[in-house]
Amino acid sequence: MEQSWTRAKGAFLAVFSPTVLWLFAFFLLPMGIIWAYSFGQNEGLVDIAVTGTLANYARVLQPLYLLIFLKSLWFAFLTTALCLVIGFPVAMAITFASEKTKAWLLVLIMLPFWTNLLIRTYALMAVLRTEGYVNWAYHWLWDETSGLLQMIGQAPLGAFTPLDLLHKNFAVVFGLVYVNLPFMVLPLYAALDRLDRSYLEASLDLGAGHLTTLFRIIVPLALPGIASGVLITFIPALGSYLTPDLLGGPDSQMIASVIERQFKRANDWPFGAALSFMLMYMTFAAVALQAILARRRAEARQ
Amino acid sequence: MAEPIITIENVTRRFGTLAAVDNVSLTVEEGEFFALLGPSGCGKTTLLRMLAGFDNPTEGRILIDGQDVNRIPPNKRPVNMVFQSYAVFPHMTVADNVRYGLNIAGVPRKEQDARVEEALSLVQLDGLGPRKPDQLSGGQRQRVALARALIMRPRVLLLDEPLSALDAKLRDQMRTELSTLQEKVGITFIMVTHDQDEALALATRCAVMNRGLLQQVATPNDLYEFPNSRFVADFIGTVNLFEGQLIVDEPDHAVIRSPELGAGIYFDHGVTGAKGATVWAAIRPEKIELKKRTEGDTAPKMDDTPEGNNVVPGIIRQEVYLGSESTYEVEIESGRRVKVTRSNLTRWDQEDFAIGEAVWLAWHACSPAMLQS
CATH class of the missing domain: 3.40.50.300 (P-loop containing nucleotide triphosphate hydrolases)
Known part of the structure; x- marks a missing residue:
């Protein structure tokens, strides 16, 4: 196959050049322009002069923005960690389910992709708000407990105060985990499903319990899947905009909201561009780190 | 134990x-x-x-x-x-x-x-x-x-x-x-x-x-x-199976009449089966002897077998030479093919059998195994 492709140069070009052109015209080139803007300054209301100034990056490194970057990194890290802890058992459960159940479970995992993120986020707000059903259930439990206490002659619980769940850091991380969980589960499932079952049986056969088998056999063998799951969760979580914007409070804004403000309300494209590329550099760093780790693992195997 | x-x-x-x-x-x-x-x-x-x-x-x-x-x-x-x-x-x-x-x-x-x-x-x-x-x-x-x-x-x-x-x-x-x-x-x-x-x-x-x-x-x-x-007979090694009816069942011998074979199959031991029951005889290819046959010959008689049993005429239809042994497929009168193996005991002076040649197939009374299922 490969050989015939390279030999038929014409066919090769005909198939690939539209894609390459498309990527160049609508991805690389615009990205390049924004990148150039990050070294420019506003001239009047609409024009941007690319002067090669580093002033925008200097602003990015101000404590105010650095703190927001750090906060974004922390949220993304927390989200990734939680997704891994929740996602791994889910992926295991899907792997070991019967063929029929497996198909259904996978559909369930992918179901959220069929719904608009905005709708899902508003739905989450409906769940978490003071009149949402989390609080409704909590209220019901509160009243019941109160009544029960009275019945056995104890003092009742007092007035009910609803849990303040929305517009806080908690809501942001909760929302990010909810949104990103499928991205973690799918690569984990792919890695676990490929795993030869006889490795697990051999471990059990040699006297290991299920937990030992999990940590000494399954996790090491699923490491490539874990790495790609972590990466594919971490990157979108780091650049999240909608979730922190809708679910977060005043102190839980992430870097994407700041970027949005620069481009829209502040009309400061050069600074927005610098912030965007700062985020991009961080992403590159994360990808590079993963590549280095993967190579080191491959070398260790030699 | x-x-x-x-x-x-x-x-x-x-x-x-x-x-x-x-x-x-x-x-x-x-x-x-x-x-x-x-x-x-x-x-x-x-x-x-x-x-x-x-x-x-x-x-x-x-x-x-x-x-x-x-x-x-x-x-x-x-x-x-x-x-x-x-x-x-x-x-x-x-x-x-x-x-x-x-x-x-x-x-x-x-x-x-x-x-x-x-x-x-x-x-x-x-x-x-x-x-x-x-x-x-x-x-x-x-x-x-x-x-x-x-x-x-x-x-x-x-x-x-x-x-x-x-x-x-x-x-x-x-x-x-x-x-x-x-x-x-x-x-x-x-x-x-x-x-x-x-x-x-x-x-x-x-x-x-x-x-x-x-x-x-x-x-x-x-x-x-x-x-x-x-x-089991078929799964382990190669075997020729013949269906037949148990017609004689004495303590020291038994005979199966097999229409498929066109001759009686004589066993040098008795069995515990009902007379007339359908049974099977399993004969391994290496336990069948090939003898030359010419038109009008009388059937050879195996020394441990009464006449008319354990001998059938046939024609060689296929031969595969394997070095240490040769395997033959011999067509008998009913059209059934029987597998026979023959060790190549000497280098060149052994009697040869060619495709199309008329032969007798013969075996000893102790060679076939009787199967009830």
Whole structure:
């Protein structure tokens, strides 16, 4: 196959050049322009002069923005960690389910992709708000407990105060985990499903319990899947905009909201561009780190 | 006799309505090299997995050393397994693979090292401890799997199709080594295989299974010479089967009338069957003699057989020369083809048979086996 492709140069070009052109015209080139803007300054209301100034990056490194970057990194890290802890058992459960159940479970995992993120986020707000059903259930439990206490002659619980769940850091991380969980589960499932079952049986056969088998056999063998799951969760979580914007409070804004403000309300494209590329550099760093780790693992195997 | 090391009592394993293993009972004695033999899907692997603890009987029970193991998980059973795919952990070195079980059991590191070295030397992998599995050949990986299981000093070693993943030459070599190894360590081996040659060559005793049912348990020699059913006779080696009616049944001889053969089949022993019942005669190709025949000949008579029995005329239709022997297909009057093998005893002066030649097929009274099912 490969050989015939390279030999038929014409066919090769005909198939690939539209894609390459498309990527160049609508991805690389615009990205390049924004990148150039990050070294420019506003001239009047609409024009941007690319002067090669580093002033925008200097602003990015101000404590105010650095703190927001750090906060974004922390949220993304927390989200990734939680997704891994929740996602791994889910992926295991899907792997070991019967063929029929497996198909259904996978559909369930992918179901959220069929719904608009905005709708899902508003739905989450409906769940978490003071009149949402989390609080409704909590209220019901509160009243019941109160009544029960009275019945056995104890003092009742007092007035009910609803849990303040929305517009806080908690809501942001909760929302990010909810949104990103499928991205973690799918690569984990792919890695676990490929795993030869006889490795697990051999471990059990040699006297290991299920937990030992999990940590000494399954996790090491699923490491490539874990790495790609972590990466594919971490990157979108780091650049999240909608979730922190809708679910977060005043102190839980992430870097994407700041970027949005620069481009829209502040009309400061050069600074927005610098912030965007700062985020991009961080992403590159994360990808590079993963590549280095993967190579080191491959070398260790030699 | 001492208590059997493994007792399988009326074990049935159902998947849905299908019985993969159907009411199987058998025992394995200490020190045996026991083979579970049968075509794919006969339930032999399911039975092995139940011994290891990866599967549980729907009915019946399994005893290891007299102890009912039905509720004992695989990691607590005194058996170890060599997997068909070997399942050598790819992320660990050879030595770490071999020490895995000892490590779990909390054996001190010093003893671990000594036992790993001993186990690797037992399977002739001395010095390969630091290697990773992907630097090993298929045969070497299998030795790692063997060492990893044997280091646990199991009561019984289970082998799932141990030679099937090797190429032909390596298979012959490993076959010899497996049997040497078993003699050396003195552990009871139970092997699953679909390859009858493998089972006959290695096992001290074989159980032949078909569609979940146990057909026969016997030594390789008895399986070949005294099969108890058409399935076993046909599955082990090559055989000519003739259907017929039992017409004479005396204590010292019996005769089957087979229309398919066109002659009587005389046995030098009696059977316990009803006269007139349908039975089958199984005659191995090497137990049939070829004699030259010319038109108008009278049939030759075998010295231990009354006239008119155990001799039929035929015409050679095919010959395959295999060096040590030749195999012939001979068409008899009913149109049936009979397989005959003949050892090439001398280099050139042996009587020759060519395709199209008329021959007599003859066999002794002790050669056919009578099958009732």
